[in-house]
Amino acid sequence: MSGEQFEGAGLRTRTGAGIRFEHVNVTYPNGYQGLRDVSLTIEPGEMVAVVGLSGAGKSTLVRTINGLVPITSGEITVGDVSDGGPADGAAAGATYRLSALRGAAQRRLRSEVGMVFQSFNLARRTTVLNNVLVGRLHHTPTWRSLLGAWRADDVELAMQALERVEIVQKAYSNASELSGGQQQRVAIARTLAQQPRVILADEPVASLDPPTSHVVMRDLQRINADLGITVVVNLHFLDLARRYGQRMIGLRAGEVVYDGPAADADESTLEEIYGRSLTAEDVLDAPPAVLE
Amino acid sequence: MSAVAAPGASAARLPGAGARPSRPRRWPARVVVLAVLVAITAWSWVAVDVDLAVIAHNFSNAQNTLVQLFQPDYSFFGETLQPLLETIQMAVIGTAVGCAVSLPLSFLASRATNPNGPLLGFVRTVMNVVRSIPDLLYASIFVTVVGTGALSGVLSLFLFNLGIMVKLISEALDGVDRGGQEAALASGATWLQADRAAMLPEVAPQYVSQTIYVLELNIRASTVIGLVGAGGLGMLIDRVRTFYQYHYLSLVILEILVLVLLLELLSSAVRKRLVR
Amino acid sequence: MSAAPTLVAPGRATTQDRPRKPANVTRKALWLVVVAVVVAAFWGVDISWGALWDMPGKLWHYLGLMFLPPAWSKLPDALSATMLSVAMAWFGTALGVVISFPLSLLATRGLAPVAVRWPLRAVFALLRAVPEVVIAVLMLSVTGLTAFTGALAIAIGSVGTLGKWGYEAFEAVDGGATEAATAAGASRAQVMRWGVWPNAAPEVLAFWLYRFEISVRASAILGLIGAGGIGKMLIDNIQFRVWDVVGILMIVVVVVTMLIDQISGTVRHRIITGRWEVPVVTALRRRSARAARLEASPSILEDDSRSGTVG
Ligand SMILES: Nc1ncnc2c1ncn2[C@@H]1O[C@H](COP(=O)(O)OP(=O)(O)O)[C@@H](O)[C@H]1O
Ligand SMILES: [Mg+2]
Numbered sequence: 011m012s013g014e015q016f017e018g019a020g021l022r023t024r025t026g027a028g029i030r031f032e033h034v035n036v037t038y039p040n041g042y043q044g045l046r047d048v049s050l051t052i053e054p055g056e057m058v059a060v061v062g063l064s065g066a067g068k069s070t071l072v073r074t075i076n077g078l079v080p081i082t083s084g085e086i087t088v089g090d091v092s093d094g095g096p097a098d099g100a101a102a103g104a105t106y107r108l109s110a111l112r113g114a115a116q117r118r119l120r121s122e123v124g125m126v127f128q129s130f131n132l133a134r135r136t137t138v139l140n141n142v143l144v145g146r147l148h149h150t151p152t153w154r155s156l157l158g159a160w161r162a163d164d165v166e167l168a169m170q171a172l173e174r175v176e177i178v179q180k181a182y183s184n185a186s187e188l189s190g191g192q193q194q195r196v197a198i199a200r201t202l203a204q205q206p207r208v209i210l211a212d213e214p215v216a217s218l219d220p221p222t223s224h225v226v227m228r229d230l231q232r233i234n235a236d237l238g239i240t241v242v243v244n245l246h247f248l249d250l251a252r253r254y255g256q257r258m259i260g261l262r263a264g265e266v267v268y269d270g271p272a273a274d275a276d277e278s279t280l281e282e283i284y285g286r287s288l289t290a291e292d293v294l295d296a297p298p299a300v301l302e
Numbered sequence: 303m304s305a306v307a308a309p310g311a312s313a314a315r316l317p318g319a320g321a322r323p324s325r326p327r328r329w330p331a332r333v334v335v336l337a338v339l340v341a342i343t344a345w346s347w348v349a350v351d352v353d354l355a356v357i358a359h360n361f362s363n364a365q366n367t368l369v370q371l372f373q374p375d376y377s378f379f380g381e382t383l384q385p386l387l388e389t390i391q392m393a394v395i396g397t398a399v400g401c402a403v404s405l406p407l408s409f410l411a412s413r414a415t416n417p418n419g420p421l422l423g424f425v426r427t428v429m430n431v432v433r434s435i436p437d438l439l440y441a442s443i444f445v446t447v448v449g450t451g452a453l454s455g456v457l458s459l460f461l462f463n464l465g466i467m468v469k470l471i472s473e474a475l476d477g478v479d480r481g482g483q484e485a486a487l488a489s490g491a492t493w494l495q496a497d498r499a500a501m502l503p504e505v506a507p508q509y510v511s512q513t514i515y516v517l518e519l520n521i522r523a524s525t526v527i528g529l530v531g532a533g534g535l536g537m538l539i540d541r542v543r544t545f546y547q548y549h550y551l552s553l554v555i556l557e558i559l560v561l562v563l564l565l566e567l568l569s570s571a572v573r574k575r576l577v578r
Numbered sequence: 579m580s581a582a583p584t585l586v587a588p589g590r591a592t593t594q595d596r597p598r599k600p601a602n603v604t605r606k607a608l609w610l611v612v613v614a615v616v617v618a619a620f621w622g623v624d625i626s627w628g629a630l631w632d633m634p635g636k637l638w639h640y641l642g643l644m645f646l647p648p649a650w651s652k653l654p655d656a657l658s659a660t661m662l663s664v665a666m667a668w669f670g671t672a673l674g675v676v677i678s679f680p681l682s683l684l685a686t687r688g689l690a691p692v693a694v695r696w697p698l699r700a701v702f703a704l705l706r707a708v709p710e711v712v713i714a715v716l717m718l719s720v721t722g723l724t725a726f727t728g729a730l731a732i733a734i735g736s737v738g739t740l741g742k743w744g745y746e747a748f749e750a751v752d753g754g755a756t757e758a759a760t761a762a763g764a765s766r767a768q769v770m771r772w773g774v775w776p777n778a779a780p781e782v783l784a785f786w787l788y789r790f791e792i793s794v795r796a797s798a799i800l801g802l803i804g805a806g807g808i809g810k811m812l813i814d815n816i817q818f819r820v821w822d823v824v825g826i827l828m829i830v831v832v833v834v835t836m837l838i839d840q841i842s843g844t845v846r847h848r849i850i851t852g853r854w855e856v857p858v859v860t861a862l863r864r865r866s867a868r869a870a871r872l873e874a875s876p877s878i879l880e881d882d883s884r885s886g887t888v889g
Binding site for chain 2: 132134136201
């Protein structure tokens with residue numbers, strides 16, 4: 011562990027991890043098939059937008075990456091996904107195979123994968139700082155977390171994470187006192203405090219107004235660019251996906267129907283993904299005509 | 303054909319008016335319910351053996367008692383202080399220990415914080431049993447097992463508190479928004495860590511408020527569990543009563559009244575501030 | 579070391595002022611007071627805590643005596659004693675209802691003048707402050723304690739709680755219906771009957787039942803100090819240390835209390851919501867309904883608040 015974890019004031023992140031899906035199927039307990047034979051490779055440091063109608067399987071896809079949704083068959087690899095195994099051992103951290111990951115090993119993977127939720131998922135009655143420190147729980151001994159006796163290093167890291175999303179002034183406010191946009195940035199800071207190699211975002215702006223949505227998306231984009239963290243973000247809005255993603259993955263009924271550069275996706279591709287013509291509801295800022 | 307039916311013109315109906323609904327027949331059900339209630343009450347009347355004559359007779363023989371009861375002897379106050387203090391001490395200890403122990407148990411007893419089904423079922427069942435045994439019964443048993451005195455009182459209050467607190471707090475946990483917990487689990491925390499970091503803060507205000515409520519209940523309870531020997535004012539009540547010292551008895555009861563009312567005032571003031 | 583990216587954005591390093599950790603003096607002071615009170619209580623109380631050491635062993639021993647096995651042969655006696663306790667609770671509650679109902683009307687704002695309301699409310703508060711057991715002790719001194727006087731003690735205690743719940747429920751009734759009745763020229767009694775009662779009735783009925791649940795516990799307790807019923811049987815057997823009978827009595831107390839709570843809770847639910855919801859049956863029905871729903875439309879777990887946009 012010590013090789014991949016950094017301590018002290020000069021807190022650094024680890025390099026981004028790659029993600030590989032190989033013939034992944036997800037069948038929910040009720041028999042509904044959430045993902046069908048998904049195969050794709052996300053390179054370390056990529057920023058990927060996943061689009062699709064509601065119910066297409068976007069949440070299912072990202073939630074398999076940290077094991078919140080177990081896969082039924084196939085394999086997901088998180089870590090070194092370059093062909094022919096690790097090129098030079100020094101480069102990357104651990105590599106995980108999701109199909110057989112349970113218990114402590116699964117928690118270790120989760121500690122390397124941050125997640126941002128649509129509804130922020132903050133503990134509302136405690137401070138912003140305590141919420142960000144949740145990202146450090148994996149590295150905190152149980153007795154410390156029970157007493158709330160956080161390490162000074164972890165508090166420093168949490169503060170830095172809050173500074174990065176420019177909300178450090180609110181560190182000691184209660185999460186419930188923040189606006190929606192501020193809460194989502196606290197949630198992003200929480201993932202940053204994990205020093206993650208991957209950040210998953212499940213419709214992070216669906217509960218926000220348009221200007222705030224752009225702030226949050228830019229935060230994610232900068233984190234990806236500055237820190238080299240791999241970012242996979244589910245988006246309902248096509249203009250956001252095209253604007254902030256480098257690559258776009260289109261899902262329909264649990265299948266990948268598009269995978270290519272986000273900039274190349276034109277209206278017909280999107281209509282193909284959605285299986286219908288686009289409407290004003292599909293974009294955040296303007297009618298579909300603006301897409302062209 | 304006139305448009306508006308005049309009183310008395312019963313045959314006249316508005317054109318286009320459909321059939322009138324027939325009056326719903328609710329009365330059979332009501333009669334049955336009423337009959338059952340009357341039957342139960344009659345049965346209970348017979349079972350408790352209502353006999354007003356005997357009561358009246360005893361009552362008229364109790365002139366002396368009544369006079370004493372209405373004339374509390376304040377000179378006895380000094381002797382009540384020690385039991386009064388013991389009552390408060392028992393309540394404070396019982397509340398402190400009971401509420402402390404009930405916190406982890408509440409987390410084990412809520413579906414939201416305990417993913418282990420069998421353990422959840424076990425804890426809930428045990429707590430249901432603990433809750434359905436009255437405090438004075440605990441006290442009677444402990445007095446026989448560990449002897450008379452405050453220890454029996456504290457132990458019975460402790461169990462009494464566990465029952466109430468675990469129910470209230472685990473229900474509060476069931477209703478808490480679980481987003482923070484999901485996020486903590488997704489970041490690699492254990493369930494214990496996630497519950498502590500994300501669920502505990504959400505129920506903390508209710509926990510404090512219920513603790514104060516339980517303290518109030520405990521003061522009330524600890525005044526009476528002494529009747530079976532578990533320390534405090536109750537033991538004093540039992541003593542003065544067996545010696546027919548009713549003017550002392552009325553003083554003790556007066557003290558209980560004042561104590562309970564004071565605490566009720568305090569508790570409702572504090573709880574009102576907590577629940578913002 | 580310096581080449582690696584830090585969490586802090588370059589150039590923006592620590593230019594933002596971090597807030598100072600709030601001191602929270604009041605909270606600390608409160609904690610101090612609480613801790614001091616608890617420590618003082620532990621310190622001052624006349625308990626030799628050493629006795630706790632062999633508690634677990636003792637407890638185990640006595641539990642063994644009670645339940646390995648309980649005296650099943652006493653079950654019929656235990657049940658008939660329980661019936662007496664339940665009768666006591668029912669009769670006491672019923673009497674309490676009969677007394678408290680008119681009184682709580684007289685304590686309701688808008689139905690009675692202040693001069694009547696406040697004294698009544700004070701009486702309710704007083705009755706609530708006295709534990710039932712103390713009322714019973716007074717009864718014991720004045721009239722002697724029997725099942726009937728025990729029921730009377732319960733009735734007096736019930737008046738305190740039911741009286742308060744009653745006027746609170748009446749006052750919580752939305753003013754609209756009352757106003758409409760008044761505007762139509764109804765008398766005070768008519769306003770009560772057609773404006774207030776229909777709205778408050780379910781809640782008030784549910785309170786009566788809930789009070790019965792409390793009375794069931796109270797009647798067991800009153801038995802312990804001599805009012806008869808299961809409590810009396812318990813205290814006799816505890817005093818003579820007939821532990822296996824105590825065991826069966828405890829089982830009966832627990833089962834009957836839970837059963838009455840369940841039944842009463844189900845009826846209360848029916849009164850408030852107008853639907854029957856029998857615990858076990860409902861759990862089963864809900865499970866099969868969920869399965870059916872999932873078959874029909876797998877998207878009920880959809881967490882997407884924007885699902886309305888699906889074309
Ligand atoms: N826990 C679950 N059990 C059963 N079906 C589920 C579950 N979660 C999601 N689904 C179903 O899987 C499909 C894909 O869901 P999801 O991945 O949430 O879609 P999206 O995020 O694209 O809106 C939906 O039809 C949904 O109803
Ligand atoms: Mg979704």
